[in-house]
Amino acid sequence: MVLHGRLLYAWLPLLVFLLQVFHGSFAKGCCSDNNGGCGKNALCSEDPTTSAVKCTCKTGYTNTGCDAKVVCKDSCTINNGGCGPRAACSHHAKTNAVICTCKKYFAVAFLCCAKCCVVLRSSSIHL
Numbered sequence: 001m002v003l004h005g006r007l008l009y010a011w012l013p014l015l016v017f018l019l020q021v022f023h024g025s026f027a028k029g030c031c032s033d034n035n036g037g038c039g040k041n042a043l044c045s046e047d048p049t050t051s052a053v054k055c056t057c058k059t060g061y062t063n064t065g066c067d068a069k070v071v072c073k074d075s076c077t078i079n080n081g082g083c084g085p086r087a088a089c090s091h092h093a094k095t096n097a098v099i100c101t102c103k104k105y106f107a108v109a110f111l112c113c114a115k116c117c118v119v120l121r122s123s124s125i126h127l
Contacts, residue, residue, distance in 0.1 A: 041072035060096035086117035 030036050030053050036044035038055035045054045057063050057072035064078065065071035075081045075098050081089035083100035090099050102108055102117035 038070065039072050041074075042070055058096065060091045060098060084117055 030046045030051065031044035035042070036046065036053040036055065038044045038053070041058050041061045042055040043058055045056065046052070047054065055070035055072075057070065060075055061072040062075045062078050063070050064073050076083075076089035076091070080087070081098040081100065083089045083098070086106045087100040087102050090101060091097065092099055106117035108117060
């Protein structure tokens with residue numbers, strides 16, 4: 001029994017090294033390989049406990065699928081990005097966040113955002 005214990009302790013550093021090498025190469029595989037199966041408009045993350053891959057839509061995109069099959073589409077193509085009917089939907093150049101801008105002849109209502117654009121009051125405007 002004593003000899004067996006000494007052999008185990010002699011091999012232990014090698015086993016630890018091999019585990020570290022293989023764990024490092026396997027751990028980075030899920031999301032780094034083909035974005036984990038997530039689409040180009042999604043972010044891939046991995047649960048460290050279960051190794052389950054989770055796809056989350058990037059800013060400016062909305063999931064039109066389900067939790068198991070994430071399909072990220074441009075938010076502006078879905079219900080005008082949440083903008084009202086009198087607003088145009090676009091994206092911020094750096095963050096890609098949705099921006100609602102009132103269309104011509106409309107202005108942002110007081111204490112509101114561009115989601116609720118109201119008609120400008122002017123006798124020269126004919127809609």
